[in-house]
Amino acid sequence: MSRIPTPATIAEAPEKSQPLLEAVNKQLGLVPNMFRLISTSPQALEGYLGLSGALGKGALPAATRERIALAVAEVNGCSYCLSAHTYLGKNVARLDDGEITANRNGASNDPKADAAVRFAAKVARARGHVAEAELSAMKLAGYTDAQVIEIVLHVALNTWTNYFNEVFKTDIDFPVVEARAA
Numbered sequence: 001m002s003r004i005p006t007p008a009t010i011a012e013a014p015e016k017s018q019p020l021l022e023a024v025n026k027q028l029g030l031v032p033n034m035f036r037l038i039s040t041s042p043q044a045l046e047g048y049l050g051l052s053g054a055l056g057k058g059a060l061p062a063a064t065r066e067r068i069a070l071a072v073a074e075v076n077g078c079s080y081c082l083s084a085h086t087y088l089g090k091n092v093a094r095l096d097d098g099e100i101t102a103n104r105n106g107a108s109n110d111p112k113a114d115a116a117v118r119f120a121a122k123v124a125r126a127r128g129h130v131a132e133a134e135l136s137a138m139k140l141a142g143y144t145d146a147q148v149i150e151i152v153l154h155v156a157l158n159t160w161t162n163y164f165n166e167v168f169k170t171d172i173d174f175p176v177v178e179a180r181a182a
Contacts, residue, residue, distance in 0.1 A: 003168045006037045016042035020049055033173045034080065034165060051157055058150045063093040064113050068120040068154045070103035074179060075124040078162035083174040104180075115141030116151055123155045 007013040010021045010031060017039035025031050038045045055065070066089040073081035082104070089095040089103070099109050106121030108114040119138055122130055138148050164170070 001169070002033070002037060002171050004037070004040065006033055006171065007039060008036075010036075013039040014042050017045050020045050024049070032084065033171050034084070034161065037168060037170050038164065048157075048160070051153075055150060055153060055157065059144070059147045060116070060150050060154070063089075063095060064116050065154060066093040066095060067099070067103040067108055067113055067117045068151065069158050070100060071106045071117050071121040072124045072155055072158040073162055074104040075106070075121055076159060076162035076166070077179040078165050079177065079179045080165035080170045080172050081158065081162050082177040082179050083172045086177045087174040112141055116143065116147075119148070120151050120155050123152055124159060128152070 010018050010025065013021055013036060020042070021031050021035060021039055024035050035045070038048055056062075060068075066085055069081065069085040070089060073085060086100055089100050090097075095103070102109050103117055106118060108117045115138055119130070119134060122134060135148065138151075143151075
């Protein structure tokens with residue numbers, strides 16, 4: 001059970017959050033618990049959705065974004081995000097079980113995506129303290145400066161949702177995938 005009350009419906013959320021939750025419902029066909037819980041602070045929901053939406057228009061493919069989310073959730077030990085992104089990885093990004101396992105291990109079976117996922121996992125584990133050689137490896141793998149910036153921002157955004165869901169113990173509303181360890 002979540003540590004703070006989760007609005008059960010859009011109508012029970014703060015008034016300023018309701019249009020934002022309606023937009024989530026329109027996009028996803030449902031409003032996951034995490035969004036309803038974040039909606040307790042309309043400003044936090046607006047900020048999260050704004051950043052998430054902007055990154056969704058970025059230069060990284062959706063599959064790579066899901067791979068990064070899986071790697072970061074495993075690094076941070078967040079079962080809610082692992083559950084959500086395993087579901088999204090399988091059903092939206094069409095990642096197979098072997099790829100999801102590789103992502104959770106901080107890697108990918110796709111050579112180009114492997115560089116991004118390894119870098120993202122390193123950024124998460126090292127809290128941003130990466131060596132010049134790791135940035136150079138991203139260039140060698142074919143990533144632009146803009147894409148590397150987006151990867152770092154994906155790590156930060158996913159770390160925020162991981163922390164949020166762990167602090168408030170958001171009820172998992174996807175098929176449950178347990179984090180190995182934080």
